[in-house]
Amino acid sequence: MESMVLEEGISSFKLYLTYGYKLDDSQVLAALERLNQLNALTCVHPENDGAIRFLKEKVLAQGSNAPIYHALSRPPECEAEAVGRMINLATLAGDAPIYIVHLSNGIGLEYIRQAHQRGQAVFAETCPQYLSLDINKYNSSTGENGAAEHPYDEGLKYIMSPPLRDSYHQNQLWQGVMDGTISTVATDHCAFTMSQKRAGRDGFQYCPNGIPGVENRVPLLFSEGVMKDRISINHFVELVSTRPAQLFGLYPRKGLIAEGADADLVIIDPNREVTLSQRLMHGRSDYCPYEGMKMQGYPIMTLSRGEIIVRDGHFTGKPGHGQFLHRQPLNECFRYWEK
Template sequence: MDIVIKGGTLVLGEGVFPAEIGITGEKVAAVGQSLDGGRVIEATGCLVLPGGIDAHTHLGLSLGPDLASSDDFESGTIAAACGGTTTVINYAEQCGYASLLEALDAWQAKAAGRAVIDYSFHMLIIDPCPDVIEEMAAIVQQGVTSFKALLAYKGIVMLDDAQLFRVLERARDLRALVNVHAENGHLIDELVAACRAAGQTAPRYHALTRPEVAEAEATERALALAEAAGAPIYIVHITCARAVDALRRAQARGQAAFGETCPQYLLLDERVYESEDFDTAAGYVLSPPLRERGNQGALWTALTAGTIQTVGTDHCPFTREQKARGRDDFTLIPNGLPGVETRVPLLYHYGVREGRLSLSDWVRLTATNPARLFGLYPRKGTLLPGSDADLVIFDPGKRVILDAGHLHTHTDYSPYAGWEVQGWPRHVLQRGRFIVEDGEFVGQAGGGRFIPRRPFALPASLA
């Protein structure tokens, strides 16, 4: 073996064990005791876990000719690596292409030679005309086995019910998973028009025009359409108790219905929008918006109850200058927050340390379940002999103050500025190579690979 990691506690979604890990080349070769190898990595006092999988990122998202999310595939994946994530599944927008295949090629070109960690894509569908529905098969053949549909952003990317139903039916036949952004775009536009008419332009109106009921209704509707189509469905960025309830009821009916939430919905709440400082409030503008704090308990409970299976980030950072486009009109504030670097440590600190999650829950939510749902398991999301040697040696004692100056994402603020967390990655390996060593990034642009994913199959176990 080339590398042996000794002395650590192995944390898998399946359980927690004292074990050594042996690595040969790019793969885990052995998990056990008294392994012999070339380089020994001492991990006493540390947790050894599979590299995180963030199934919801928007690196390189273009929102027009002169506006893009501030992380490209290089800066965003460096940030991910430093925070213990070794695979991202990024949203590939149709970006003006009529053909999904051309759009996917364009996204492959954006990532190739830039990404420092492994990556895949979910293919966004904004115009499910017959040609596009037909072309979904070719996308699945390339190993992109999930699609995204939105019920919000009317006139831009929103699908109507008939269109979503067609996408769900086709995905069912192709064994692909449809990820749905569930907010009622019609209702939101009505509320926005009323705010505009009343001269209400501040960031707080972003949240007030995207109320919980808009999410609850669209979640119910998306789940109903998936039920009618007999298709599996994955609801992204669930924020509130009412949407959790809808998902739980669908699961009780026997639907293959899955959900994701994000650290910002577990840890932040709508009071940030009351700030009189535009930059502060605008920094938290994302969709769906942050909610009333009472929802957080329902989200944490849903994570341990198995109602929500994954924690992604919706990583989509913008700088303060970019956010300032909406100084006089909240609808022009680009939507999104940074998060890819802080996901695994925040879930450790506020989940495991504060007693809300077990160690295995933490790894299941941030690595194992995304791998199982999105066709990457057991190559990724676990550390079994034959798995990719993507792993994190996590120091549970290291204290870090979250601050934009120290984080690697290309933006000039952190939504968690000043928060201190305990627990941070010390070393991160991807396919047997160090990409973070003693907290310093040591990987290289282009070191990441596109990972074709298997078709969707109902996981044997998730919760």
Template sequence: MRKIIKNGIIVTAADTYQADLCIENGIIAQIGSQLDETGAEIIDAAGSYIFPGGIDPHTHLDMPFGGTVTKDDFETGTMAAAFGGTTTVIDFCLTTKGKPLKAAVEAWHAKAKEKAVIDYGFHLQIVEANEAALNELPAMINEEGITSLKVFMAYKNQFQADDETLFRTLLAAKELGALVMVHAENGDVIDYLVKKALQEGNTAPIYHALTRPPEAEGEATGRAAALTGLAKSQLYVVHVSCAEAAEKIAAARNSGIDIWGETCPQYLVLDQSYLEKPDFEGAKYVWSPPLREKHNQEILWNALKTGQLQTLGSDQCSFDFKGQKDLGKDDFSKIPNGGPLIEDRVSILYSEGVVGGRISLNQFVDIMSTKAAKLFGLYPQKGTIAVGSDADLVIFNPDVKRVISAETHHMAVDYNPFEGMEVTGEPVSVLSRGEFVIKDKLFTGQAGAGQFIKRAKYGEAKKISAGSTITI
């Protein structure tokens, strides 16, 4: 059935205006006024904003880590994402040394296919850059449509790759049109500091932060940027948490290096003191990079405002406090790293960013959706509101206030790191390709309805990014 959304205020990264939307066959067919309503379902969005569906470029669903598996899989994780106003996620496909990349991709497709309620794509981890892996990359990029490659510079003896692997990946990505992503922390230094802390009997959650200092993130960010410049390639730094890393990205961008940066809501509103909560409660806030001293928050906000950081990922990687986080009760290094963050990403950015006066409404849309669509080859199919684009839409009440709580969230975990935080604004209804996933704050979607999206190459996305948007 055709749908017409009436009386709402449409907001894109570039424009804010009042108009009606006609949806047909999953795409936006018309934008205007006095549209033909014959036979259409009418949705009244008076008093609401209409945003393009959020794009979360950083999730870990159904992921093994530290002897356990993330609590949220592709069903509960994407359902929570939809409640939060996100209509596309890009999840990290982990690979194994000595095994074909294709085997890992097939495993991730199996995790997602019958469960995802919204659309999704994959980033592909590169753990070794030998001839076998490099020879597989053209098929991964050209045929599978997986056009972003992840290299870990941390988690020694688990995920960490050496500098040669990173450099060879950058060279291959330049040739093939992929965007390289890095987890930028100096894993060798962190490994030494962790061992030293444990030898000295320091086992509490706060030592997770103290053994992963901001200097280790800044150093790795600068090193990755330098290697990118040397390779004349392109780089995206995930989950930037501190001034040291943000400054390295800004300096690299100013010198002409093709580098982009993402931060996460937790780094914008939480700080290192949360890891000092008594009775092991600090374990709820153990993720990497760790939470930083509070002064970093406004530095990150300012980097978003000025465009030195461009996107907001959730780094969703959820583990129960009881039964998973407590694996590290007597050893902080055994606390599974990660938190339940996918559901509140959009609300926190709107409330603390727009309502808080830190960013504009159009910047909000760019940060939570459009820029990720452009960087990761989804634009203009996704990430904007334009004729011909997918009808991934969020009808958003900008005035309502709510308190974030594990009692009311839709993730599968037993706690929420933003517990008790009041935010202004929330999604009321969410459509994925023209079908309601959330309608009047109730779930109406279906497991398996989400589609895997093959993405354009980085070079193609960049050309679109630099050009004009679809005109109406």
């Protein structure tokens, strides 16, 4: 870890509390302590593996394997318990800073809010899917054109972990975005094709977890946040650009418009109305989770280091333009962080 942080410029590490490569609490505590010593940020996927395993085995034993049972076997409490546990373990590791990825529920959000009240360095992201889609997506059995499909197909599109929640948790997350408890909005982009997702026709447990969404993050948050007066344009920029750059050691080269910074710019036309559709996307996945959603305001141009790479939805970038960026440790990041 030391050489990765100090020599290779890798200033954040992600831990999993579930899946086959999960860490137990003692391993998590050791990692937290070491990363804290190195001024690196610990990111964590927080779900209670034992509770999920118990609930999954229970519903499958009952013959319940439709997509909705993916969500019901991973209820908000499973995620929230792990959020609270990570907050406490971080305290035991000398107040190690932690970053909670893809927060989907209001119970965990309250734990984070309480940690902030104690002055603990706990940062959280949520994602557009948790702000704009809900658990009812798992019960849908018709395609986007109304044509009958396999009864599981539409629901399989939305199998991800953590799963989609109900409107209560959705509203709580918006409140966390608005009041600053949530620091960033990311995507958890993990794309599959529908042929891969259809493995779940034999049971949700066989469906690969994840959805596409990296192209949709900025327009969704702009349309649902700024244009609906939930957040200001300044707060929008903080959520999608400035705060991520600060937390992950890229500021002030990224996340700032100033002399000496990279000219990475997205120009949004607030009057542009666009209906999201797979035909507008550029990835290899063959479906859009937000199909049919109407956006008010949409990006019309994207520049990377001063070069136009997207204009009116057409990619114009060149292979080899990307660069690996040596990132700064947290003690440098926090110089720019304003509570």
